[in-house]
Every structure is written in C-alpha cells, then in structure tokens.
Amino acid sequence: MVGDLRSVFHNSISLLLPGKSEAMPYSEVKELGFFSLTDHVSKQEHENGSAFTEYIEDELVKMRKDVSDMPENIIMASYKWVDEDSDEEGREFCYNFNFDGNTYVLDSEKNPAIKDFDLSFGFRSIVSLKLGKYVINDAVADEDALIGALGLFDTMYGQDYKIGMRYFQFNVHYRDITHNFDVARMTVHNLKRAYDCIVAHKNSFENHQIYNEV
Numbered sequence: 509m510v511g512d513l514r515s516v517f518h519n520s521i522s523l524l525l526p527g528k529s530e531a532m533p534y535s536e537v538k539e540l541g542f543f544s545l546t547d548h549v550s551k552q553e554h555e556n557g558s559a560f561t562e563y564i565e566d567e568l569v570k571m572r573k574d575v576s577d578m579p580e581n582i583i584m585a586s587y588k589w590v591d592e593d594s595d596e597e598g599r600e601f602c603y604n605f606n607f608d609g610n611t612y613v614l615d616s617e618k619n620p621a622i623k624d625f626d627l628s629f630g631f632r633s634i635v636s637l638k639l640g641k642y643v644i645n646d647a648v649a650d651e652d653a654l655i656g657a658l659g660l661f662d663t664m665y666g667q668d669y670k671i672g673m674r675y676f677q678f679n680v681h682y683r684d685i686t687h688n689f690d691v692a693r694m695t696v697h698n699l700k701r702a703y704d705c706i707v708a709h710k711n712s713f714e715n716h717q718i719y720n721e722v
Contacts, residue, residue, distance in 0.1 A: 521627070525607055538630030540580055542637060544571060546587040547668065547683075551596065554589035560617055563587040564602045571634050572604075581606050584628045603627070633685050635664045647690035651702035654694065658709055661687075672714045673722065681714075691722075 522531035546563040553559035567585040575581040586601035601624055603614040616622055642648060642656040661669050665682045672679040676692035696702045706722055713719040 521625075523605075525605065525612065526610075534630065537582065537627075538632075540578070541582040541584065541628060541631035542571065542575060542634045543584045543586070543628040543631040544634045544664075545585075545683075549587045549589040551589055551591040554587075554598065554600070559587055559589060560600060564600065564617075568602060568604060574634055574637050575606075580608075582631070583634070584631065586628075601628075635660065635685070636687065638664075639687060639689075643687075643689045646688065647693050649693075650695050650697055651705065654691065654702065655705045657689065658705060658712075661712075667711075669712060670714045671709065671712050671718070673718045 519534050521534045521537070523534075523537050524531040544563075544567045546559075546567075549559045549563065553562075564585045564587065568583060571583040571585065575583060582603065582605050584601060584603045586599060588597065588599045590597040600616045601614075602616065603624065605612040605614070614622065614624060616624075638660055639657060642653040642660065644653075648654045648657055661680060661682075669680055669682040672681060673691075677688055677690050680687040694702075706719070710719055713722070
C-alpha cells in the first residue's frame with residue numbers, strides 16, 4: 509500500500525493487552541514503537557538460523573538497552589532475505605510489547621503463519637533514538653558529533669544510505685527513512701578530523717555537487 513493508504517489503515521488499528529479492558533489506539537502505539545530492519549540477508553543465513561540470531565534476537569537485546577529508560581515500549585526487529593538465484597524472498601520479525609513489567613512476544617519464527625500486517629509502519633527507527641546522542645536540538649555541535657552521527661549510519665545502514673543537503677541541513681535517506689540535522693552551526697575544533705570524516709563518506713553523498721559544497 510502507498511503511504512497515505514497505509515496511514516489510514518493503521519490509524520484504525522488498536523492494541524488490546526492481556527488484562528486490560530481498554531484498547532490502545534494506534535496513535536499511542538506508534539509513539540512507543542521502535543524498529544530495526546536488516547535488508548539483503550542471504551537465504552543461507554535465513555535457513556541455517558544465523559540470521560534470526562544476529563538480526564533479531566541479538567538486535568532485540570541491544571534495543572532493550574536503548575529503550576531502558578522508557579517504562580513502556582514496543583520494539584520490533586526484522587530482516588528480509590532473498591535468494592539471488594531464484595528471486596525467492598521472505599521476511600522474519602519479532603515484536604516485544606513491554607508493559608507493566610511484562611513482555612508480550614509476537615514472533616514469526618515460532619509461529620510462521622502469523623501476520624503482523626506491517627504494524628511497525630508508524631514506528632520510529634531505533635537509529636533515531638541512538639542519534640540523540642549526537643544530534644541535539646536538530647543539529648550537530650562539532651566534528652565529534654558529526655563523526656559519531658555518520659559512524660552510526662555506517663553501522664546501522666552500511667553503504668545503503670545517501671546524504672542530501674538543503675540549506676546546510678543534512679538529509680540522510682535510507683529506504684523510506686529520513687534523518688535531518690543542521691551542520692551550519694557546527695563549531696569545528698579540529699579541521700582535519702572534520703575534513704577526513706567528509707572525505708571518508710564521499711560516496712555516501714547523493715552527488716558530487718553536494719560533496720564539494722560540504
């Protein structure tokens with residue numbers, strides 16, 4: 509479904525937790541939700557179980573630490589696998605609904621027939637939460653923050669993200685996710701470190717014009 513139609517669909521969803529008499533509307537669900545997605549996993553990794561361990565179980569452990577200061581939260585880790593020879597593909601996921609000290613799990617491995625109907629559509633990327641360590645008030649303060657932010661994108665997105673720029677604001681695009689932050693107010697303490705960081709990410713910029721401007 510295209511974005512607008514998906515929004516209409518998801519806004520009609522509510523979540524009823526065990527022991528609760530009132531359902532939680534999707535507007536509240538998505539505010540508590542964070543997701544992690546790994547693309548381009550091989551069929552071999554999928555079939556031998558290593559993908560589920562690395563990209564879902566291990567990722568959920570890290571995500572729990574990231575949201576540890578939120579008493580109530582929903583975290584979802586997923587991966588998409590593909591067989592390059594046959595174009596066969598699939599998706600695995602696991603949700604943890606953490607409320608009132610309890611964790612409720614929705615797991616595609618234990619129940620292959622289960623569907624999530626793309627419940628995480630309105631969730632925020634866990635990267636946006638991690639990014640708060642480096643981006644404060646929508647801006648990076650210095651070259652250390654810039655290096656940290658771009659390093660985070662490298663770790664989470666690999667080579668699959670692109671950096672655009674408009675009015676000296678970086679627009680980092682990965683799939684349908686966009687992160688925006690200002691670089692115009694950055695105080696550069698060490699010009700060489702800042703320069704080396706940009707050069708190292710030359711191929712991540714959308715085009716050479718933006719790279720040269722930066």
